[in-house]
Amino acid sequence: MTITVVGMWEKGWLDPSVEHMMLRQLRGAYKFDRLIMIPKLLEGVSKRSCEQYDTIEEALENVEGTKVFLEPNGEHRLSDIPGEDIVYIMGNASRSNERYVTENDLSVRIDTPGRSDMFAINALAIALDRQVNGS
Numbered sequence: 001m002t003i004t005v006v007g008m009w010e011k012g013w014l015d016p017s018v019e020h021m022m023l024r025q026l027r028g029a030y031k032f033d034r035l036i037m038i039p040k041l042l043e044g045v046s047k048r049s050c051e052q053y054d055t056i057e058e059a060l061e062n063v064e065g066t067k068v069f070l071e072p073n074g075e076h077r078l079s080d081i082p083g084e085d086i087v088y089i090m091g092n093a094s095r096s097n098e099r100y101v102t103e104n105d106l107s108v109r110i111d112t113p114g115r116s117d118m119f120a121i122n123a124l125a126i127a128l129d130r131q132v133n134g135s
Contacts, residue, residue: 001083001084001086002033002064002085003032003033003085003087003128004032004035004036004064004085004087004088005027005032005036005090006036006037006038006056006060006063006087006088007023007037007089007090007092007120007121007124008038008056008091008097008120009037009038009041009042009092010092010093010120010121011092012094013092013119016041016042019121020037020042020045020049020050022121023037023050023121026121026128029128030129030132034051035049035050036050036051036052036053036059036063037051037052038053038054038056038058039055040054056100057100060100063087064085064087065084065085065086065087066081066082066084066085066087066104066105066106067087067101067102067104067105067106068081068089068105068106068108069097069098069100069101069105069108070088070089070091070108070110070120070124070127071091071096071097071098072096072109073109074106074108074109075106075108075109076107076108076109077108077109077111078110078127078130078131079130080106081108081127081131083131088128090120090121090124091120093117093119108127110123110126110127
């Protein structure tokens with residue numbers, strides 16, 4: 001199984017170099033295979049560390065696996081994510097990616113005790129942990 005993460009920089013909220021460091025730590029902890037961020041914003045980063053594309057459309061054209069959109073109002077629950085090649089797609093505080101969900105993709109919400117949006121990196125950490133550890 002391979003795991004790819006596609007995200008949008010939280011520019012305006014978080015310095016891209018700090019966000020990149022946080023995502024690298026998460027990648028080290030959960031051993032996901034690819035990190036793709038949009039737009040091309042961070043300079044001097046190796047492609048092996050973080051691929052960058054100009055648009056979400058371009059990024060989605062360059063991935064393989066079941067596309068799982070982590071969205072606050074997703075139709076599906078985390079337990080619906082299949083155990084195969086997965087592409088997690090995260091928006092940012094300003095923008096959702098729901099309009100890119102097709103009938104072959106999953107729009108997944110994270111049920112929490114309180115109704116609140118969370119930063120994408122937090123949602124990703126929860127999704128990865130539940131995938132690895134179950135529950």
